[in-house]
Amino acid sequence: MIATAAPAPTIATMMQDLVDSVGPVHEPAADMADLAEVIRTLRAVEARRDTRVRLGGNLFDVVITSSGMQPHSTVALMDEIQGGCGPVIEDPASGWLYWLVPPRSSSVWEPHSHAVCLGAPHTITLPSLNRATPPGPYWLRPSASDRLVPTGPLREVLAQLRPEPTPHTALAAQLGITP
Template identity: 55%
Template sequence: MGDLATRVQNLMALTRGRPACLPLGGALFDVVATASGDAARAIVHLLDDVQLDGCGPVIEDPVRSWLYWLVPPGTSERWEPHQYAICLGRPHQIVLPPLAQADPPGAYWLRPFKSDRLVPPLPLRGFLDTFQPAPAPHEVLLAAELRAM
């Protein structure tokens, strides 16, 4: 029960203009991480056309130069390895920026979080194959791990 209370408190923080740490997977969402930049922004604009009322929620982290695409829960279990993206679900967590944060500094909503939609993983994957945003997040993560050794 404490886990549920923590999740509710974290969601309430978002509505009060504070960041919130939420678990991936479960009933909420998973995350696909890609590089940001021109190639990734082209994908956002294409998904604006694919999805009714625009692309689902995307967070931009300008410090790390990554985009985080919120996709349906369970996507990480079906996501095959991809050269230009990594998909994370359980047991990982993500810190979401406040709902009203649409600009830097810090991570912000490039496309807003709306309760009625997430980014569809199949079109996203197809566009990633076509536009190839680089560097791939797993390369960056590996490089960071190697530097830490």
Template identity: 65%
Template sequence: MTATMAPNAGAMMQTLVDAAGAPGEPVADMADLAERLRSLLGVAANQVTRVGLGGNLFDVVVTSSGAQARAAVAVMDEIQNGCGPVIEDTRDGLFYWLVPPGTAGRWQPHMYAVCLGAPHKITLPPLTSARPPCEPGPYWFRPSASDRLVPATPLREALARLRPEPTPHAAFADRLGVTP
């Protein structure tokens, strides 16, 4: 018994081969994947690593890290049976909540939070950095678990109810040189 290809299968295969590019050159999206994988391996190897937001990894919601934001973590702990990954940057007094990719495209303006995706980048602390550092900087307030991110809708609702102050908007405006 011999396998036969559908009439258009050969043309489809040739289209895929042509789209792959020249031999020895990575396909454009594979180069991006390889860069992201190297970055995440750096985090696993206890290195501080910068990664791009968006794609298939995650976006971030940025809030203050004050008492109200900590209360929001407690709410998310209850909702998720342990909150998804949150980074605290003690230098800036901010929380970076890792949310599903694509959240930034759907996020409506929020009084107490900013959501960022591609083309922005974030610095991830080493996975072993789960306590505030001696020097100001980032650490995992809630360590990253491979099986979850922070769900955007319950987070948005918790932030609206708890109102973490100061809002992150002024800090971003200062960084971008925007004046009111």
């Protein structure tokens, strides 16, 4: 009995088999998307532009308090506790301070009467690193690569000084949630 050989695969067929074996080409690896976002963020910061970043992830979460005399006293106390307070952004238009705290702090943050902690899926716009005065949001305490604001001491100082007004109602309205 004589058997006929199967037709040799074409180059196009071999290429398609290879593509099919790798998986969908339109779905980048999850860690690659995060890496690309971090690189874009770092390039924008390096170019001294305001930069919108996603909270959560591996960078930081944010604690929001009012700004004014009491919160500025909080910054001074955190300077003493931390040997120079970690990064804090002041936004005169909203009347808020944004304290950059360790990532995933929002997942363990207990409700606080004078502060709110947010993480993913929220975002924040970081002012250019060279913006140290108004107008617009500015670095009250500049960002340093080696530190964030520790949540434990910050909670204690906020409980002691009780900065008013609290951000809860205004923030809930901005985010479209019921307090």
